[in-house]
Amino acid sequence: xxxxxxxxxxxxxxxxxxxxxxxxxxxxxxxxxxxxxxxxxxxxxxxxxxxxxxxxxxxxxxxxxxxxxxxxxxxxxxxxxxxxxxxxxxxxxxxxxxxxxxxxxxxxxxxxxxxxxxxxxxxxxxxxxxxxxxxxxxxxxxxxxxxxxxxxxxxxxxxxxxxxxxxxxxxxxxxxxxxxxxxxxxxxxxxxxxxxxxxxxxxxxxxxxxxxxxxxxxxxxxxxxxxxxxxxxxxxxxxxxxxxxxxxxxxxxxxxxxxxxxxxxxxxxxxxxxxxxxxxxxxxxxxxxxxxxxxxxxxxxxxxxxxxxxxxxxxxxxxxxxxxxxxxxxxxxxxxxxxxxxxxxxxxxxxxxxxxxxxxxxxxxxxxxxxxxxxxxxxxxxxxxxxxxxxxxxxxxxxxxxxxxxxxxxxxxxxxxxxxxxxxxxxxxxxxxxxxxxxxxxxxxxxxxxxxxxxxxxxxxx
Amino acid sequence: xxxxxxxxxxxxxxxxxxxxxxxxxxxxxxxxxxxxxxxxxxxxxxxxxxxxxxxxxxxxxxxxxxxxxxxxxxxxxxxxxxxxxxxxxxxxxxxxxxxxxxxxxxxxxxxxxxxxxxxxxxxxxxxxxxxxxxxxxxxxxxxxxxxxxxxxxxxxxxxxxxxxxxxxxxxxxxxxxxxxxxxxxxxxxxxxxxxxxxxxxxxxxxxxxxxxxxxxxxxxxxxxxxxxxxxxxxxxxxxxxxxxxxxxxxxxxxxxxxxxxxxxxxxxxxxxxxxxxxxxxxxxxxxxxxxxxxxxxxxxxxxxxxxxxxxxxxxxxxxxxxx
Numbered sequence: 001x002x003x004x005x006x007x008x009x010x011x012x013x014x015x016x017x018x019x020x021x022x023x024x025x026x027x028x029x030x031x032x033x034x035x036x037x038x039x040x041x042x043x044x045x046x047x048x049x050x051x052x053x054x055x056x057x058x059x060x061x062x063x064x065x066x067x068x069x070x071x072x073x074x075x076x077x078x079x080x081x082x083x084x085x086x087x088x089x090x091x092x093x094x095x096x097x098x099x100x101x102x103x104x105x106x107x108x109x110x111x112x113x114x115x116x117x118x119x120x121x122x123x124x125x126x127x128x129x130x131x132x133x134x135x136x137x138x139x140x141x142x143x144x145x146x147x148x149x150x151x152x153x154x155x156x157x158x159x160x161x162x163x164x165x166x167x168x169x170x171x172x173x174x175x176x177x178x179x180x181x182x183x184x185x186x187x188x189x190x191x192x193x194x195x196x197x198x199x200x201x202x203x204x205x206x207x208x209x210x211x212x213x214x215x216x217x218x219x220x221x222x223x224x225x226x227x228x229x230x231x232x233x234x235x236x237x238x239x240x241x242x243x244x245x246x247x248x249x250x251x252x253x254x255x256x257x258x259x260x261x262x263x264x265x266x267x268x269x270x271x272x273x274x275x276x277x278x279x280x281x282x283x284x285x286x287x288x289x290x291x292x293x294x295x296x297x298x299x300x301x302x303x304x305x306x307x308x309x310x311x312x313x314x315x316x317x318x319x320x321x322x323x324x325x326x327x328x329x330x331x332x333x334x335x336x337x338x339x340x341x342x343x344x345x346x347x348x349x350x351x352x353x354x355x356x357x358x359x360x361x362x363x364x365x366x367x368x369x370x371x372x373x374x375x376x377x378x379x380x381x382x383x384x385x386x387x388x389x390x391x392x393x394x395x396x397x398x399x400x401x402x403x404x405x406x407x408x409x410x411x412x413x414x415x416x417x418x419x420x421x422x423x424x425x426x427x428x429x430x431x432x433x434x435x436x437x438x439x440x441x442x443x444x445x446x447x448x449x450x451x452x453x454x455x456x457x458x459x460x461x462x
Numbered sequence: 463x464x465x466x467x468x469x470x471x472x473x474x475x476x477x478x479x480x481x482x483x484x485x486x487x488x489x490x491x492x493x494x495x496x497x498x499x500x501x502x503x504x505x506x507x508x509x510x511x512x513x514x515x516x517x518x519x520x521x522x523x524x525x526x527x528x529x530x531x532x533x534x535x536x537x538x539x540x541x542x543x544x545x546x547x548x549x550x551x552x553x554x555x556x557x558x559x560x561x562x563x564x565x566x567x568x569x570x571x572x573x574x575x576x577x578x579x580x581x582x583x584x585x586x587x588x589x590x591x592x593x594x595x596x597x598x599x600x601x602x603x604x605x606x607x608x609x610x611x612x613x614x615x616x617x618x619x620x621x622x623x624x625x626x627x628x629x630x631x632x633x634x635x636x637x638x639x640x641x642x643x644x645x646x647x648x649x650x651x652x653x654x655x656x657x658x659x660x661x662x663x664x665x666x667x668x669x670x671x672x673x674x675x676x677x678x679x680x681x682x683x684x685x686x687x688x689x690x691x692x693x694x695x696x697x698x699x700x701x702x703x704x705x706x707x708x709x710x711x712x713x714x715x716x717x718x719x720x721x722x723x724x725x726x727x728x729x730x731x732x733x734x735x736x737x738x739x740x741x742x743x744x745x746x747x748x749x750x751x752x753x754x755x756x757x758x759x760x761x762x763x764x765x766x767x768x769x770x771x772x773x774x775x776x777x778x779x780x781x782x783x784x785x
Binding site: 279280281282283284285286287301305306307308309310311312313321323326329331332333334336341345417418420423425426427437439448449450451452453454455456457458459460461462 | 616
């Protein structure tokens, strides 16, 4: 008897095992090539005010713990922040540091309190592609996307899933009809809605026809409204993606799941690339060697950056020298370079015995007006300009078909104002000018060493 | 022997060329930031760090001063009212560096940089208004004596500081358009651009930037182009020639189109984008003569071309029948 019982139990076990094996054969197959591509995989932003903010301020400091976003790492200039309580919105101007940013306007008193929460809503279209596994007649393709457990349809980012954001059926674009599939308009159902189990939002494209295996299909979720990307999950590490499940199913005519595959979708902070270009102005002077041809003349004197040493000056011929001035600025407003002398050339620089500034051949030269100076009988000290690469020079040595158009330096001792010699009203990439000095003295000029100081001033325009 | 002569020739030539290229040492200064705009309440403080770089190969003795300036011209130029540090200015500005003070010379070694930390503190009694200063770095005289007659070159470099002292969060900005015109009004040549001259005057107590655009309308109705105004500062009691921006790059305000006809240009802007908008319209014509002359020439050629001889056989036949 015991033997018969044992045989019976063994037989029963075999039957159970056989049943289990058969049941596995009857189960659903995996859909292949399942993929959910997000229009943007940027995490939404959800932070709160630090304490100490005041109404009227344009700088916001955030709490560095206790809220989904604890740094400004995923915040960008131009983002719109929305306070959850007041629904007031502001535009991000600049990111100051890891916990501070500025806005383009000023903070209302309703939004200045400590722990006032605000979000940056980032929505995305989901494009879900799949390849069917079997021919299921008159069925449906259903996509289920992870939803939060609470507040999953308020249009604000959630911490543990995508917000439904009041999507409608018209926001679902079903695949184009193909052999075995004649699709009707899709449906969008919020988590926990009719026919949509809680925990996931459902998007369904029902079809008539025989269905077919190995058919590639694509569903677009998002139109006028789009799902809201999640804020960082609890325990989120910056730079590490948060992953969420997307379940793609092929249903039969009675909404039973036949084939199914679960895919993962990842959302992560964007990388903010920053580079600071310092606005600056650079101004330099360089000497020019004798023998070079500048301002239409072969130079007689080698200058340095600091000095124009005319040396022993001839009476019957001009002594020419030059310096090269260079300005570079990345300011959009440009720059101005002015020049002024402390006084006329005088013995020892004491302003007693002087070499006068040139009057020009027509006696019209001044610190504001140029004149031709080619006649060696016209004595004095003056200068001209040769443009190398400047946007604008005050005058040029060869203007009006002259051989050496000259001006006097503005004379500080005579209360004259510095004169602009070259300038630009925009960004300047190494703009250069030669300043050409010319000196000739009369036979009656008292012997001695004559000096003065010429000051070049470069200022950025405002 | 020939080889030695050749080598000597090559050496001589190379020496000749290298001599002609020799230039003396370059020296210069670099300063940033190059513009500071501040809106501040009386009694409050603001600190700005400046960087000064000696780019040359020799040490420099420099003096930092803050001097008031007034705007000059209409392209953002300025004129310092003095080059010496005024006691009144010392009440507003000071350097917080431990070693360097305003008005005192300091040494900046060759190829080195120095941070100058400027603290701006308008006293609580400071009247509301705009204050314009230049943070100026002057090369100090070093008592260098030249070996013979000649001039010494000194350099200065400056960065403007525009301060609005106000107790209001939104100080009053008032503008007037002193000029808006198209030049030329009639573009007679092909591809001749129309230049727009816009001069904006500040009639309020505080500086501002114009924020707006020029819209070009074809026949006064259809928009053809939009030119963004360059937001340059216009200081109180001054006016400025306003340029344009294209993709954030400065450019002249100009326009050209393939379509001949009548155009209107409308400029509209707000001072700092906040106050009431100002708007002015001007008009111009794009009527290039070259295409019309070309058309007349082609029509003329068609007209004077000799016609081919045609015999009217029908008429001849009729005549014969009549006879």
